[in-house]
Structure formats: structure tokens, C-alpha cells
Amino acid sequence: MREVFVAGVGSTSFGKHPDVSIEGLAANAAAQAILESGVDRTRIGALYLGNFISGPLNGKEVLAGIVAERVGLPGNIPCTKVEGACASGGIAFRHAWMAIAAGMCDAVLVVGVEKMSHASTAQVTSALNCAMDNEHDGPSGLTFPGLFGLAWRSYAHQYGLTREEVASVVIKNKANGLKNPLAQMGAILSVEEIQASPMIADPLQMFDCCPASDGAAVVLLTSASLLSGSAFPKIKVLASAQTSGSPRIAHHADLCTFDATVTAARRAYEMSGLSAKDINVVELHDCFSVAEIIDSEDLGLIPRGQGAKWAQESRTSVEGEVAINPSGGLLAKGHPVGATGIGQVYEVVQQLRGTHPNQVKGANIGMTHNLGGTGVACTVNILGVAE
Amino acid sequence: MREVFVAGVGSTSFGKHPDVSIEGLAANAAAQAILESGVDRTRIGALYLGNFISGPLNGKEVLAGIVAERVGLPGNIPCTKVEGACASGGIAFRHAWMAIAAGMCDAVLVVGVEKMSHASTAQVTSALNCAMDNEHDGPSGLTFPGLFGLAWRSYAHQYGLTREEVASVVIKNKANGLKNPLAQMGAILSVEEIQASPMIADPLQMFDCCPASDGAAVVLLTSASLLSGSAFPKIKVLASAQTSGSPRIAHHADLCTFDATVTAARRAYEMSGLSAKDINVVELHDCFSVAEIIDSEDLGLIPRGQGAKWAQESRTSVEGEVAINPSGGLLAKGHPVGATGIGQVYEVVQQLRGTHPNQVKGANIGMTHNLGGTGVACTVNILGVAE
Numbered sequence: 001m002r003e004v005f006v007a008g009v010g011s012t013s014f015g016k017h018p019d020v021s022i023e024g025l026a027a028n029a030a031a032q033a034i035l036e037s038g039v040d041r042t043r044i045g046a047l048y049l050g051n052f053i054s055g056p057l058n059g060k061e062v063l064a065g066i067v068a069e070r071v072g073l074p075g076n077i078p079c080t081k082v083e084g085a086c087a088s089g090g091i092a093f094r095h096a097w098m099a100i101a102a103g104m105c106d107a108v109l110v111v112g113v114e115k116m117s118h119a120s121t122a123q124v125t126s127a128l129n130c131a132m133d134n135e136h137d138g139p140s141g142l143t144f145p146g147l148f149g150l151a152w153r154s155y156a157h158q159y160g161l162t163r164e165e166v167a168s169v170v171i172k173n174k175a176n177g178l179k180n181p182l183a184q185m186g187a188i189l190s191v192e193e194i195q196a197s198p199m200i201a202d203p204l205q206m207f208d209c210c211p212a213s214d215g216a217a218v219v220l221l222t223s224a225s226l227l228s229g230s231a232f233p234k235i236k237v238l239a240s241a242q243t244s245g246s247p248r249i250a251h252h253a254d255l256c257t258f259d260a261t262v263t264a265a266r267r268a269y270e271m272s273g274l275s276a277k278d279i280n281v282v283e284l285h286d287c288f289s290v291a292e293i294i295d296s297e298d299l300g301l302i303p304r305g306q307g308a309k310w311a312q313e314s315r316t317s318v319e320g321e322v323a324i325n326p327s328g329g330l331l332a333k334g335h336p337v338g339a340t341g342i343g344q345v346y347e348v349v350q351q352l353r354g355t356h357p358n359q360v361k362g363a364n365i366g367m368t369h370n371l372g373g374t375g376v377a378c379t380v381n382i383l384g385v386a387e
Numbered sequence: 388m389r390e391v392f393v394a395g396v397g398s399t400s401f402g403k404h405p406d407v408s409i410e411g412l413a414a415n416a417a418a419q420a421i422l423e424s425g426v427d428r429t430r431i432g433a434l435y436l437g438n439f440i441s442g443p444l445n446g447k448e449v450l451a452g453i454v455a456e457r458v459g460l461p462g463n464i465p466c467t468k469v470e471g472a473c474a475s476g477g478i479a480f481r482h483a484w485m486a487i488a489a490g491m492c493d494a495v496l497v498v499g500v501e502k503m504s505h506a507s508t509a510q511v512t513s514a515l516n517c518a519m520d521n522e523h524d525g526p527s528g529l530t531f532p533g534l535f536g537l538a539w540r541s542y543a544h545q546y547g548l549t550r551e552e553v554a555s556v557v558i559k560n561k562a563n564g565l566k567n568p569l570a571q572m573g574a575i576l577s578v579e580e581i582q583a584s585p586m587i588a589d590p591l592q593m594f595d596c597c598p599a600s601d602g603a604a605v606v607l608l609t610s611a612s613l614l615s616g617s618a619f620p621k622i623k624v625l626a627s628a629q630t631s632g633s634p635r636i637a638h639h640a641d642l643c644t645f646d647a648t649v650t651a652a653r654r655a656y657e658m659s660g661l662s663a664k665d666i667n668v669v670e671l672h673d674c675f676s677v678a679e680i681i682d683s684e685d686l687g688l689i690p691r692g693q694g695a696k697w698a699q700e701s702r703t704s705v706e707g708e709v710a711i712n713p714s715g716g717l718l719a720k721g722h723p724v725g726a727t728g729i730g731q732v733y734e735v736v737q738q739l740r741g742t743h744p745n746q747v748k749g750a751n752i753g754m755t756h757n758l759g760g761t762g763v764a765c766t767v768n769i770l771g772v773a774e
Contacts, residue, residue, distance in 0.1 A: 021522055055442040061517035062472045065631045065763035069520075069638070076650040078629035079764065080478055081470040085449045091467055095482075102489035130448035133456075135408055242465035244452045251456070263463040376452035377466065 001101040006235040006383065007222040008037025009346045014215035014334030015117075015184035022051075022058050022115040025216040027070040030111060033218040034071070038230050041072055044220070045105030047079040050092035050112040051338035053127040057119050067111055085131035085372030086287065088112070089217070089341025090242070090379025096221045097240040097381075106223045112342030113216040124212050128337075131373035133247040140249075145201035145209055147249060147374060148288040152203050154255040155290060159305035163203065167194045168312040169289045170207050173325050176318070177332025179358040182343075184213055184334035208289040213334035217342035219349075234386035235352050238365070239271035245375035258375035261298035265369075268380040269300075274365065276300040279322060279382070281351045281360045283344035284369040286329040295369055296324055299380070323360040326351070341370035341379060352385050388488040393622040393770065394609040395424025396733045401602035401721030402504070402571035409438075409445050409502040412603035414457040417498060420605040421458070425617050428459055431607070432492030434466040437479035437499040438725035440514040444506050454498055472518035472759030473674065475499070476604070476728025477629070477766030483608045484627040484768075493610045499729030500603040511599050515724075518760035520634040527636075532588035532596055534636060534761060535675040539590050541642040542677060546692035550590065554581045555699040556676045557594050560712050563705070564719025566745040569730075571600055571721035595676040600721035604729035606736075621773035622739050625752070626658035632762035645762035648685035652756075655767040656687075661752065663687040666709060666769070668738045668747045670731035671756040673716040682756055683711055686767070710747040713738070728757035728766060739772050 010032025012025050020028070026049070034041055049064040060066070064079035073079075082091045089112030096108035116124055125143055132138070132147075142150075155161050170189060177186030189207060197206035227234060245260035246252060252259075269275055282301060286292035293307030301322050302310050310316050316324040327333045327347040330340060348366035350356040368381045397419025399412050407415070413436070421428055436451040447453070451466035460466075469478045476499030483495035503511055512530055519525070519534075529537075542548050557576060564573030576594060584593035614621060632647035633639060639646075656662055669688060673679035680694030688709050689697050697703050703711040714720045714734040717727060735753035737743040755768045 023522065052448065053442060055440060055514070055517055059513070059517055060521055061439065061470055062519070062634055062760050062763045064471065065760070066520050066522075066634045068631060069633055069635065076630040076632065076646060078478075078481075079471070079631040080482070080629075083448055083468040083470060084451065084466070091465075094465075095467070098485075098489070098491065102485070102491070104485065104489070126446070127442075130442055130446055132449070133453050134447055135410065135453075242467075243463040244455060244466040245463065246456055247449055247453045248456065259463060373449050373452070376449045 002103055002223055004097050004100045004221055004237040005224060005227050006219055006349050007039050007227055007230055008033040008220040009349045011182055011217040011343060011346045012215050013182045014213045014336055017214040018118060022054055022060060022113055023063060023066045023070055025115065025214060026067045026111050026113040029216040029218040030071045030109060033220045037220045039107055039220060039222060039226050042074055043226060044073050044107045044109050046077055046099055046108045047073060048092040048095045048108065048110050049081045050088035050341060051081055051114060052083060052085055052088045053130065056127045058115055084377030086337050087341060087370045087372030087377040087379055088338040090370030093219065093341060093345060093381060094240045094242045094379055097237050100221055100223050107226050108221050110219045110221060110342060112339035114336035114338040115214045116212040116336065117214045137249050145204050148290055149201035149204045151255040151294060152290040158256055161308055163195060164191055165308035165312050166289050167191045169292045170194055170331060172311055172317055173286060173329045173331040176326050176358055177328025180328050180333060181357060183328040183332050185211055186328055186332050204288060210287050210330040210335040213336040215334060215336035215339045217339045217346045219342055219345050232353050235349050235383055236386040237381065238384045239268035239382040241267035241271065242379045244377055247374055247376040249374055256294055257298055258371060260375040260378035261295060261371060264378045264380040265299045268382050272382045274382060278365050279367045280363040281323045281326060281348060281366045283325055283327055283347050285371040286325055286331050287335060299369055318358055318360050326358040326360055344368035344370060348383050352383060389490055389610055391484050391487045391608055391624040392611060392614050393606055393736050394426050394614055394617055395420040395607040396736045398569055398604040398730060398733045399602050400569045401600045401723055404601040405505060409441055409447060409500055410450060410453045410457055412502065412601060413454045413498050413500040416603040416605040417458045417496060420607045424607045426494055426607060426609060426613050429461055430613060431460050431494045431496050433464055433486055434460060434496045435479040435482045436468045437475035437728060438468055438501060439470060439472055439475045440517065443514045445502055471764030473724050474728060474757045474759030474764040474766055475725040477757030478764065480606065480728060480732060480768060481627045481629045481766055484624050487608055487610050494613050495608050497606045497608060497729060499726035501723035501725040502601045503599040503723065504601045524636050532591050535677055536588035536591045538642040538681060539677040545643055548695055550582060551578055552695035552699050553676050554578045556679045557581050557718060559698055559704060560673060560716045560718040563713050563745055564715025567715050567720060568744060570715040570719050572598055573715055573719050591675055597674050597717035597722040600723040602721060602723035602726045604726045604733045606729055606732050619740050622736055622770055623773040624768065625771045626655040626769040628654035628658065629766045631764055634761055634763040636761055643681055644685055645758060647762040647765035648682060648758060651765045651767040652686045655769050659769045661769060665752050666754045667750040668710045668713060668735060668753045670712055670714055670734050672758040673712055673718050674722060686756055705745055705747050713745040713747055731755035731757060735770050739770060
């Protein structure tokens with residue numbers, strides 16, 4: 001297996017882009033990633049695109065081919081859309097990594113994109129529900145806020161959890177988002193304001209939920225031989241793991257953990273030879289406030305039952321023991337579904353370069369965690385500054 | 388690169404399956420492929436699923452994870468849906484081949500599935516149109532029958548083409564379909580009956596168009612080490628190529644050829660060390676009658692301008708110089724979009740085993756050709772009986 005490097009990254013802001021088409025968003029971010037890489041477009045040998053619901057929401061598929069043409073990539077290279085619900089972006093990243101690691105290509109463009117903000121809440125909810133086993137769980141009437149509301153109750157029952165503790169995750173991520181120019185909904189919030197926000201799926205309130213977003217993020221991965229053109233420090237992919245889990249809620253014996261995350265993290269640690277204590281900065285899948293608590297424990301970063309307490313004690317802030325979601329995460333940066341996994345890589349790369357607007361001091365090793373549906377798909381990547 | 392083999396295949400019939408869910412179709416075909424392979428399910432290291440429009444037509448995504456659970460695959464293996472319009476199945480096959488060739492897995496399950504027959508013609512047409520660059524070509528009002536109607540006119544202008552010549556493709560494939568128990572619409576047709584069928588997009592008439600279908604096909608690919616359990620002759624993947632082309636119709640300088648096919652075929656011949664004259668049997672993408680003519684020339688099987696004449700002279704029949712679509716092809720077997728590329732592999736494997744109901748005598752080398760949209764994605768595979 002060959003070493004794989006991040007040669008360039010690009011991103012649109014996450015938020016509302018009513019005047020830009022979904023392929024336009026992707027092309028804008030792609031141009032930025034290619035330009036900063038210094039890699040000639042003719043060297044790009046494949047494109048992977050992560051997208052979840054452009055069919056139902058935009059009436060568009062074959063986006064991989066459409067974006068390749070927009071960006072001016074060489075004709076006839078393989079262009080593939082991959083889908084695994086909210087983990088679609090992470091899956092695209094892993095396939096690009098595989099193609100280079102296996103020696104099939106020297107440069108692969110990885111695109112994550114989604115456009116959702118034009119659709120009604122009902123349309124978005126219905127489209128997002130395609131991420132569960134609708135045949136079995138659909139008739140229950142459960143939506144994803146409902147599922148994570150259940151997870152909160154289960155966590156509270158097993159470990160104890162107060163509204164104030166969960167609010168501390170929201171407060172941290174919203175404040176982080178305020179420092180990130182790409183973020184959709186940064187804010188300075190108080191516990192009282194969070195408690196006063198509308199109830200969505202008891203006990204989840206509005207500020208506990210990520211927004212619907214438009215956005216694109218792009219990474220150009222290359223083998224070592226193509227890196228010379230870049231002015232940035234070498235960022236190496238130390239591990240890239242992809243797993244799956246049950247799409248059916250009743251098959252999850254414990255709603256306070258996702259198997260897919262636990263296994264992906266274990267594989268990523270094994271692949272990289274690192275452990276949780278080596279990770280300086282993490283961008284993880286906080287689609288809801290309580291998800292950050294569960295994810296941080298599943299990734300082995302925080303002991304079981306301590307996720308919320310660590311947030312409340314500022315141990316997951318930019319100055320803390322492990323910086324979690326300095327970008328603002330999905331809660332504040334936004335969640336253009338297919339783009340999220342690549343957006344996380346974008347953020348970690350800025351951290352490792354030392355150029356992040358909410359910089360974690362001396363960050364050398366970063367992790368991304370992208371989770372789909374009921375844990376049906378998951379990717380965990382570890383990136384590091386190459387010696 | 389390691390050698391890759393077909394250890395087992397399975398398929399539902401193509402047609403209408405109103406009482407089976409889309410994941411049920413996939414699981415039925417998968418069980419068959421796994422059973423006949425003799426490979427223990429616990430050895431399967433990944434799943435790729437090709438599907439195009441289950442989101443818009445079935446309100447279901449994450450099918451890769453859902454099917455893996457239904458089939459009882461090991462928990463936490465990577466499960467990925469890939470999409471490239473009508474070439475989605477072929478793209479899934481190629482990714483499974485890559486994973487084994489690169490040594491990342493020893494056994495990969497490849498699933499192709501679509502369920503369309505429950506939807507109205509308007510819904511199906513609108514969903515299929517997601518396979519073109521809707522931003523640019525949508526406003527023209529063009530549909531896929533419209534595009535292939537234009538291709539027919541362009542071909543007639545460049546090379547000459549009569550209604551009778553094109554009808555000979557329909558007559559051959561419909562008759563072949565009648566011998567295939569999996570086929571949706573086999574028939575004995577006369578030129579007069581074809582000429583009397585309703586006009587769809589002048590000059591394409593009803594019998595020139597493939598039907599909307601439900602169906603699933605599954606292949607289990609393995610490395611050499613896992614083959615011992617199978618009672619069937621060893622079938623080896625000699626080449627697997629994936630390409631792309633312009634999604635925009637105006638960017639095709641010549642509607643009588645698809646770049647993506649020409650390039651994929653060239654790469655597949657190079658990879659296998661074979662040439663067109665070595666191919667005994669071909670399953671190619673005859674979504675419309677005229678498409679078979681264009682495809683067979685793009686694949687280098689028939690000289691330019693001769694595709695229709697060869698059909699009329701029975702040179703592409705089961706007894707001819709190169710047997711094209713002995714399964715009935717998309718025209719007669721049916722076109723459950725995401726399943727088609729894997730269904731073609733299923734058919735060629737039966738031919739190479741010598742067990743096909745419409746057997747090509749002495750077939751040792753077979754080819755599959757799966758084309759998406761306006762040629763935006765294409766895969767060509769060459770399979771052979773291993774020594």
C-alpha cells in the first residue's frame with residue numbers, strides 16, 4: 001500500500017446558496033482544491049463524489065460525471081457517486097484513498113456536496129428518512145430527531161444527563177462556529193436561550209439540532225510523487241476506515257453507542273498505530289447535541305458516561321485536552337449531508353497546517369468521524385503532518 | 388494485482404414484482420449467489436450495490452447497508468452504494484473487482500437492483516431524466532427516447548439505416564428473450580408488428596424501447612483462494628474498465644458513437660490482451676434498438692455503419708460470428724436500471740459455464756457493456772473460462 005497525501009482542499013461556505021446549482025457549488029470548491037494543490041488537472045485519474053439526496057431534492061443524479069466536466073477533468077476518467085446517507089462524503093474519501101494506496105491512480109478528486117435549503121421542512125424530513133430502514137422503522141413514525149431524542153433518554157437513564165450538561169455542547173459548538181467564516185449558524189448562546197428554544201423531539205430542542213444546509217467541500221488526494229507543487233506542509237492520510245451497522249433501530253441493543261463508530265475507530269487506530277490520546281483535534285458527527293457526547297465516547301476519546309461532563313468542564317474546547325469540533329461541527333457549521341465528511345477533512349487539514357481561524361495550538365494529528373443514518377455507515381480518518 | 392474470479396451468481400427474474408420490496412429482490416438474488424459459491428458468508432469482506440433511482444421511486448437509500456443486514460453478512464463490513472445512472476451495476480462490479488485485485492478483501496458481494504414498475508410513466512420518465520445534465524439539457528424537453536431518436540436520425544444520415552434493418556435487432560432480441568426464463572418481454576415479432584407499434588419518439592416505436600422493470604442480480608467475486616467450494620468451472624475476470632463521458636448532449640460531436648464506450652472497450656482489450664475477434668458472446672446496453680447498433684460498433688465488434696446489416700444477416704445471432712444479447716438484452720430481458728450491469732454478468736457467466744438456456748456453442752470469452760445516461764458513465768468487462 002502506497003502513502004496517500006492531501007495535496008489541496010477547497011470548500012464553499014455552508015449555509016444557503018439559492019443562486020448556485022448543486023454542481024456549481026461542487027465546481028467552486030473543486031477549483032479551489034486543485035488550484036492550491038499545484039497539481040495539473042490532467043494528472044487527475046478519478047473522481048469520487050459523496051452525495052445523499054440530490055435525486056429527491058434536486059432532480060439530479062450522475063453528479064460525478066457532471067462535476068468532472070464542469071471542473072475540466074480529463075475525459076473518460078472513472079467518475080463515481082457513492083452513497084451511505086450522512087457518511088457519503090467520508091465514503092468518497094475512503095475510496096479515493098484506496099485507489100491511490102492500491103496504485104491505481106496518482107491523483108483523485110474527492111467531492112462532497114448537497115443542496116437542501118430550497119426544500120420545505122416536510123420534503124427534507126422525508127428525504128432524510130431515506131437513511132433508515134423505512135420498510136421496518138418507517139411505520140413507527142420515527143424521524144432522526146426522534147431517534148436521537150430516544151438516545152438522549154437512554155443515555156440519561158444509564159449514565160445520568162442534565163439539560164445543562166447537553167447545553168454545554170451546544171454552547172461550545174455555536175461559539176466555535178462564530179469563529180469559522182464557513183459556518184452557517186455560529187452564535188453566543190446561554191443555557192436559558194437553549195432551554196427557551198422550540199421543542200423538536202422531546203428532549204431535543206431547536207438548538208440541539210443541526211440545520212439543513214447547502215454546501216460543497218473538496219479534497220485532492222495524491223501519491224507522494226505529485227506533492228511537489230504545493231506550498232503547504234505535507235498532510236498524510238494515516239488511516240481511513242469504513243464500516244456499517246444495522247439500519248434498523250430495534251437491532252441496536254444500546255442507543256448510547258454505535259457499533260459502526262466503535263469498529264471504525266478501532267480499525268483506524270490499528271491502521272495508524274496510534275491511540276486516542278495521540279489525537280489533538282477531532283471533527284465528529286454532531287448532527288444533534290447528544291450525538292457529540294455518544295460519538296466522543298465511541299471514538300475512545302472520553303470515558304463512557306463522561307462526554308457531557310467533559311464538555312461542561314471545557315475539556316473539549318480548543319484549549320482543552322482534546323479539541324472537538326473547533327469548526328462549530330454540524331450544529332453550527334451546518335450539515336450539507338454529502339459534503340459533511342469532506343468538510344471535516346477540510347477543517348482538520350487547516351488545523352494541521354496551522355491556518356485554522358479557530359486554531360488548536362500545535363495540532364499534529366487530527367481525526368474525522370462521519371456517521372450515516374442509524375449508524376448504518378461510518379467512516380473514521382486519521383490525518384497527520386508528515387515528517 | 389491479484390486474479391479475481393466469479394464464485395457465484397444469482398438473479399431474480401426481470402419484470403414486475405409488486406409484492407417484493409426492493410431489498411427483498413436483492414436479498415433473494417444474493418442468497419442464490421452465496422449458496423452456489425460454497426463460500427461461507429463470514430468470509431465476505433465488503434458489499435457494493437449498484438442502484439440508480441431508489442430514492443425518488445422507492446423512498447429508500449442506504450440500500451447497501453439494508454441488504455447486507457438482510458443477507459446476514461458480517462457486521463461492520465464496508466457497504467457502499469454506487470451510482471452512475473444506467474451503469475450503476477457495472478460500476479459496483481468494477482469496485483468489487485478493484486477491492487479483491489488490490490488485496491483489500493478476499494470476497495466481495497456485488498448487488499444490482501432497481502424497482503420501477505409500481506411507478507407511473509411520468510414518475511419513471513422524470514426519474515430517468517436525472518441521468519442527464521438537467522441544468523442544461525432539461526430545458527430542451529429531451530428525454531432518453533428523444534435522444535436515441537436523434538441518434539437514429541444521425542446514424543441514418545451518416546451511414547444509411549432503414550426501419551427494416553433496425554427492426555431486425557428487435558426481432559432477434561425479442562426472440563432471444565423468449566428462450567430466457569428470466570426475461571420480461573420475449574416475443575416472436577414481425578417487421579409489420581414493430582412498424583404498427585405506437586410511436587414513442589420518432590422514429591423510435593414502442594418495440595424499439597426497453598421496458599421499465601423490477602429486478603436484482605448478484606455476483607460474488609473472490610480471490611483464487613476461496614474458489615474451492617464451487618462446483619462450477621472457474622470464471623476469471625480478465626478485464627474491468629470504467630469510463631465517463633459528457634453528460635451534456637450538445638457536447639457530443641457525433642451522436643452515432645459514445646466516447647465512454649470506445650475508451651472502456653480499448654482499456655478492457657489492453658487489460659486482457661485480447662481483441663474484439665476473441666469475444667464469443669456479448670451482453671451490451673441495448674436500451675433502445677438503435678443503441679445496440681451503435682454499441683456493437685463502439686466496442687469494435689462490427690465495422691462502422693454495419694451494425695444493423697449484421698443483425699439483419701443474422702451475424703449477431705446465437706449461431707452468428709459474434710452472439711449479441713442472447714439473453715434478450717434490455718429490449719426483451721428488461722432494464723431494472725441498477726441491476727442491468729450485474730444481470731449482464733449473470734448471463735455471460737451462464738454462457739461460459741455452458742448452462743445458458745440460449746447457449747452460444749463453445750463460448751469461452753464473454754463481454755459485458757453497461758452504459759449510463761448520455762454516455763456519462765460506462766463499464767466494459769471481459770470474463771473468461773480459467774485454464
